[in-house]
Amino acid sequence: MTPSAGIVGPAWVRRVARSPIAAVAPAIVVVGLGAGYALVEGLGASFGIGAPVAGVPIGLDAYRRVIASPTFWESGLFSMWVAVASTVLAVAGGTLISWWWISRPGRIRRIDMWLVHLSVSIPHVAWAVAFVAVLSQSGFAARVAAVVGLIDRPDQFPVLIADRAGLGIIATIATKELAFVALVTLPLATRRARDAVTAAATLGASHSQRLRFVFIPTIAPALLPAAAAVFAFALGSYEAPALLGGQRPRTLSIVALEHFRASDLTRRADAFAVSTLIGAVIVLMVALLWFVGRRVSRPTPRAAR
Amino acid sequence: MSAVLVSGLSYRYHPRGQAALDDVSFDVDGGSITCLLGPSGSGKSTILGCIAGILEPSAGQLLVDDVDLAAVPTHRRPVTLLMQNAQLFAHMTVAENVEFGLRVRRVSAAQRRQRSAELLDLVGLNGFAGRDPGRLSGGEQQRVALARALATDPAVLLADEPLTNLDPPVRRELQQQLVEINRSTGTTILFVTHDVEEAFAISDQLVVIAGGRVQSADAPSELIRRPGTRIVANMLGVGNLLVGRIDGDCLETSTGRFRIDPAHALLEVASQLVDQRHWVIHQDHVQLLDEGTTPTSNTVVGTAVNCRLVGTRVEVAVAVGSDTITVVVPSERCPALGSNVILHLPATHLFEVRP
Amino acid sequence: MRVAVRSTLSMMLGLAVGVLAVAAVSFRWVFPQVVPDEFSVAIAARTLRSPATGAALGTGIIVSVSVTLIALALAWPAARAMARTSGRWRGIVFAVLFLPSILPPVGLAMGLDVALLNLGVDGSRFAVILAHLVPAVPYAVAVLTATLVRYDDRLDLQAATLGASPLQVLRHVTLPQVRSGVVAAAALTFVVSWSQYLLTLLAGSGRVITPTVLLFNAASGGNPVTTATLALVVIVPVLVLVSVAAGAPDQGVPV
Numbered sequence: 083m084t085p086s087a088g089i090v091g092p093a094w095v096r097r098v099a100r101s102p103i104a105a106v107a108p109a110i111v112v113v114g115l116g117a118g119y120a121l122v123e124g125l126g127a128s129f130g131i132g133a134p135v136a137g138v139p140i141g142l143d144a145y146r147r148v149i150a151s152p153t154f155w156e157s158g159l160f161s162m163w164v165a166v167a168s169t170v171l172a173v174a175g176g177t178l179i180s181w182w183w184i185s186r187p188g189r190i191r192r193i194d195m196w197l198v199h200l201s202v203s204i205p206h207v208a209w210a211v212a213f214v215a216v217l218s219q220s221g222f223a224a225r226v227a228a229v230v231g232l233i234d235r236p237d238q239f240p241v242l243i244a245d246r247a248g249l250g251i252i253a254t255i256a257t258k259e260l261a262f263v264a265l266v267t268l269p270l271a272t273r274r275a276r277d278a279v280t281a282a283a284t285l286g287a288s289h290s291q292r293l294r295f296v297f298i299p300t301i302a303p304a305l306l307p308a309a310a311a312v313f314a315f316a317l318g319s320y321e322a323p324a325l326l327g328g329q330r331p332r333t334l335s336i337v338a339l340e341h342f343r344a345s346d347l348t349r350r351a352d353a354f355a356v357s358t359l360i361g362a363v364i365v366l367m368v369a370l371l372w373f374v375g376r377r378v379s380r381p382t383p384r385a386a387r
Numbered sequence: 388m389s390a391v392l393v394s395g396l397s398y399r400y401h402p403r404g405q406a407a408l409d410d411v412s413f414d415v416d417g418g419s420i421t422c423l424l425g426p427s428g429s430g431k432s433t434i435l436g437c438i439a440g441i442l443e444p445s446a447g448q449l450l451v452d453d454v455d456l457a458a459v460p461t462h463r464r465p466v467t468l469l470m471q472n473a474q475l476f477a478h479m480t481v482a483e484n485v486e487f488g489l490r491v492r493r494v495s496a497a498q499r500r501q502r503s504a505e506l507l508d509l510v511g512l513n514g515f516a517g518r519d520p521g522r523l524s525g526g527e528q529q530r531v532a533l534a535r536a537l538a539t540d541p542a543v544l545l546a547d548e549p550l551t552n553l554d555p556p557v558r559r560e561l562q563q564q565l566v567e568i569n570r571s572t573g574t575t576i577l578f579v580t581h582d583v584e585e586a587f588a589i590s591d592q593l594v595v596i597a598g599g600r601v602q603s604a605d606a607p608s609e610l611i612r613r614p615g616t617r618i619v620a621n622m623l624g625v626g627n628l629l630v631g632r633i634d635g636d637c638l639e640t641s642t643g644r645f646r647i648d649p650a651h652a653l654l655e656v657a658s659q660l661v662d663q664r665h666w667v668i669h670q671d672h673v674q675l676l677d678e679g680t681t682p683t684s685n686t687v688v689g690t691a692v693n694c695r696l697v698g699t700r701v702e703v704a705v706a707v708g709s710d711t712i713t714v715v716v717p718s719e720r721c722p723a724l725g726s727n728v729i730l731h732l733p734a735t736h737l738f739e740v741r742p
Numbered sequence: 743m744r745v746a747v748r749s750t751l752s753m754m755l756g757l758a759v760g761v762l763a764v765a766a767v768s769f770r771w772v773f774p775q776v777v778p779d780e781f782s783v784a785i786a787a788r789t790l791r792s793p794a795t796g797a798a799l800g801t802g803i804i805v806s807v808s809v810t811l812i813a814l815a816l817a818w819p820a821a822r823a824m825a826r827t828s829g830r831w832r833g834i835v836f837a838v839l840f841l842p843s844i845l846p847p848v849g850l851a852m853g854l855d856v857a858l859l860n861l862g863v864d865g866s867r868f869a870v871i872l873a874h875l876v877p878a879v880p881y882a883v884a885v886l887t888a889t890l891v892r893y894d895d896r897l898d899l900q901a902a903t904l905g906a907s908p909l910q911v912l913r914h915v916t917l918p919q920v921r922s923g924v925v926a927a928a929a930l931t932f933v934v935s936w937s938q939y940l941l942t943l944l945a946g947s948g949r950v951i952t953p954t955v956l957l958f959n960a961a962s963g964g965n966p967v968t969t970a971t972l973a974l975v976v977i978v979p980v981l982v983l984v985s986v987a988a989g990a991p992d993q994g995v996p997v
Binding site: 102104105106108109110112113114116117119120121122123124127132133134179192194195196197198199200201203204205206207208209210211212213214215216220221222224225226228229236257261310311314315317318319320321324325335338339342353354357358360361364368 | 750751752754755757758759761762765773774775776816817819820822823824826827831835838839840841842843844845846847848849850851852853854856857859860872873875876879880883930933936937939940944954957958961962966969970973976977980981983984985987988
Binding site for chain 2: 277278280281282283284285286287288289291292295296299300302378
């Protein structure tokens with residue numbers, strides 16, 4: 083209605099200027115074109131198409147090389163493990179935070195919102211640095227363990243940084259992303275959700291039954307996209323694996339970036355092949371979550387009996 | 388036998404805040420429909436919250452079928468709660484909603500199915516089992532909620548203004564249905580409403596709440612005759628208040644002198660301690676006498692100043708001196724505005740109320 | 743229960759920031775001491791005063807402020823339109839805007855870098871700003887929409903009928919009423935840009951060094967005290983800006 087009220091010109095110009103499409107166009111174009119261009123360039127490069135990989139033969143060579151590499155499956159499985167574990171922990175933690183929020187009457191306090199926003203906003207690099215300081219064998223946690231008498235020497239503290247199981251990476255990603263999950267599910271953890279949970283309680287549902295049968299399906303429309311975003315991030319993120327990961331196994335994101343930063347253009351094609359494979363796994367996971375979401379958040383109509 | 392016994396119930400939202408409920412006591416007869424009637428904010432929903440276990444009372448005792456509820460968690464209490472919005476679970480079908488209470492009690496699927504069919508039949512929703520509750524009308528949703536609340540055979544069904552958001556015809560239909568279900572299943576119902584008409588339509592017993600306290604409790608037909616307090620008289624729409632001094636078996640007011648029935652007094656009739664006594668008479672019980680009738684006792688002469696159509700009848704405001712007395716008459720008997728009318732206030736319908 | 747949430751999150755945050763703060767001023771810190779044996783601010787001060795830190799702060803602020811201003815300008819009309827429409831359309835626009843967030847971050851960064859290379863701007867602050875807009879704009883739209891849905895735009899029409907031009911309406915009527923929301927959107931958009939490591943590294947070809955990039959470099963092989971100091975340099979502005987944003991009535995991400 084108003085923002086373009088001062089536009090002058092022929093009727094069709096004013097109509098276009100006033101339409102919501104014109105209003106959203108700049109934002110959509112910057113984000114959509116930016117990401118779309120990146121996607122097209124990346125996909126093309128993985129097949130040897132485009133200026134950045136000029137001279138590299140067109141075809142599936144990059145994929146063959148990548149998959150044939152001796153550490154590909156190791157890295158792939160490691161990445162999957164890190165991503166799935168981080169996602170499960172983040173979703174569980176974020177759901178519990180939302181659940182706690184609605185379990186008591188009253189509005190969500192500003193301080194809780196502040197804490198969640200802060201956890202979401204702290205840069206990943208800084209969070210990873212803090213985790214190294216806390217979790218390394220000479221870190222804060224090890225020192226506390228030594229003071230209370232659990233260990234005597236640093237090397238008795240479990241290896242959580244650069245370990246084979248990726249525990250440090252998982253801890254870093256999961257703790258940061260659980261706040262993200264809480265933030266995204268928050269708009270659905272409303273008074274309505276609380277009333278539904280209360281209704282379930284008066285119908286005889288125990289705490290765990292209320293969580294399982296009522297609360298989780300209620301927030302599922304936000305929880306599943308959040309899970310997809312966390313999974314995508316965890317599978318393709320660089321900072322945490324770079325700062326808390328070891329030499330072997332390495333995540334696919336590290337492998338991809340290493341190829342990318344090599345001077346050889348062939349290896350650049352390999353980098354995009356790896357990232358395309360990461361993207362393909364994400365697409366499969368999103369499809370799976372979408373399928374689960376349809377089953378959870380809507381009633382399955384049954385024939386009248 | 389009382390199905391619910393509430394004694395000395397108090398509730399505060401904040402430990403040192405004002406009491407939302409202050410020493411509330413009443414009981415609910417088994418198999419009855421009892422209404423908690425009061426204006427919004429009077430604390431009536433808080434009482435249900437305490438019985439259902441959603442709120443924790445700051446003092447008092449709650450018994451349901453002689454069992455003290457203090458240590459019983461919400462989900463183990465033998466009551467269910469119907470809320471203002473049906474609160475159907477959007478991710479479940481109608482039947483799954485109705486079966487919810489049985490499912491969490493691990494009743495077998497076959498039994499659940501049978502029970503939900505029975506209940507959907509009871510509330511008149513045959514064939515709705517597989518439907519999506521989001522696509523039902525408000526009345527249908529509330530019926531599903533009713534079936535869901537009855538599925539586990541609760542000792543008491545708590546209803547917190549479940550019909551308030553519905554259109555008047557649907558509302559009257561559901562009131563009727565609720566009474567029928569109460570009669571046929573014998574389920575005790577404790578029903579909260581702010582609507583006097585609704586309370587009168589369904590209740591066997593009426594508990595009037597205002598300001599977090601019980602004002603009066605009695606059968607509706609009794610309560611409208613003797614409201615007990617001015618607040619209740621106001622709430623029930625008992626329109627005529629006479630304020631004056633007791634002189635023998637008469638009430639001496641600025642409007643006139645009325646004979647009273649000493650049995651209808653709340654205080655000792657001859658008590659000289661209080662000289663401002665409040666008496667009420669319902670406008671339906673004031674009689675408009677025909678012109679030319681010889682004034683007898685308990686009559687006053689006044690001027691008709693306003694007429695208001697209420698259904699097929701007319702509510703006439705009559706100015707008597709500086710006071711106004713309201714009388715309800717059939718519309719064809721409505722006097723001309725400005726004409727003199729004679730009113731009769733029978734002693735049998737004059738009741739004292741606490742100021 | 744709510745106390746449990748608050749204490750879990752605040753413990754996590756407090757532990758992280760606290761350990762970094764202590765590490766930044768530690769001098770000798772022998773295992774298994776929980777508190778350093780000796781404190782000194784010398785190394786931290788040297789890190790803060792070094793030309794590299796100063797340059798990185800300058801670059802970081804220029805980049806993030808530019809990203810914030812551009813993102814807000816692009817997001818404002820979109821958010822106004824979003825606040826007025828609802829349901830299906832809003833869902834579609836947000837889906838498009840947040841689609842990049844389910845791309846693998848490494849892939850997105852590499853693809854954007856190649857795209858910027860093709861445009862011939864790779865390796866400049868300008869390239870970094872363009873790259874940051876991809877994650878920043880959706881965030882700005884989301885936060886602004888959350889504020890604008892509560893704004894009754896009939897007030898604008900009222901002002902227009904009283905003779906205010908569109909710019910005057912914006913300046914004297916709309917903005918004053920949604921100021922806290924716009925401030926929150928600006929603060930959070932700045933933080934999104936400020937936090938980027940990989941996009942900055944690749945789009946800047948390693949030549950555009952922001953504090954976050956500097957921190958990463960220090961962390962992968964620098965002195966722990968310097969690393970802790972730089973971590974605080976990165977975190978403190980975030981802390982301040984998120985607190986500023988928390989003053990706004992609602993910053994929930996509408997999904």
